[in-house]
Each structure stands twice: as C-alpha cells, then as structure tokens.
Amino acid sequence: MALTPVDIHNKEFSRKIRGYDEDEVNSFLDQIIKEFEIILREKKELEDKLAGTNERLGHFSTIEDTLHKSIVVAQEAAEEVKGNAQKEAKLIIREAEKNADRIVNESLTKARKIALEIEELKKQSKVFRTRFKMLIEAQLDLIDHDDWDKLMEYDVDTTELKGLEEVESEY
8 A cells, every 4th residue: 555645644653661752753754744745746747747748649649640641542642643644644645646647547548539630630631632732723724724715716796785685674
C-alpha cells in the first residue's frame, strides 16, 4: 500500500522512556509531509503531462499513418493518371496516324482521278483539234473549189428582176 501525506500525519508512535523529542519528530514529520505532498503533486502533474503527451503522440501517430496512406494513395493515383495519360496519348497518336493515312489515301485517289481526267481532256482536245482542222481544211477546199469561179461567170439581168419586184408588190 502506498504511503500518503495523511498517513504520515496520522501516524502515532508508541511512547517509551527516553525516546526521541516529540516536537523535533513532529517538526521533521511536518517537513516530510510538505515535501512528500510536493513530490506527489509533481508526480501527478508529470503523469498528467505524460498522459497528454502520449495522447498527442497517439494523435500525431494517427496523423502520420493517415499522411503515409494519403501519400501512397496520391502516388498510386499519380501513377494511374500517368498511365491513363500515356494510353490516351497513344490512342490520339494512333487516331492521328489513321487520319493522316486516310487523308493521304484520299489525296492520292483524287490525284489519280484528276490525272485520268487530264488525260481524257487531252484526248478530247486532240480529237477536237483534229476534227476542227479537218473542218477548216474542208471549208478551205470549198473556197478553193472551181465552183466559185463558175458563180462569178453567171450574168444576171437586173431588168428582169425589176419586173418581178413590181409583180410582188401587187400582192
């Protein structure tokens, strides 16, 4: 059982002849009681302080664990975001490459079509030129033909035409 200041204060000693001086013993016991009370008070304060410190340490340990878990979760999330970003970047690149291939193929197809159209137009132009040349040559042949000279040899009597004009005006 722990000794308390009250126990010291209430302690009664048996009396014997030639014993210690009672006032001196009581004075010494009073001094012991005061110091013992101070020590007990300090002990209680230290225990309370230790309990508070332990409680804060537990709180900080909990915070440390929470922070550690948060850091781990943040690292995992960062890795996941990084992985997703890399996947998305690869998808975007693949899509861009597909679009580029499609555009190139469409352009090549259009270029081939235009080249074929140009060739067709060249052929048509050549045919038109040949036909036009033949037409002009035919017209030149007609102009150079002797029939024109024969037309110039015809004599037309204009007096007969005047008589015809009068007849027509009567109608």
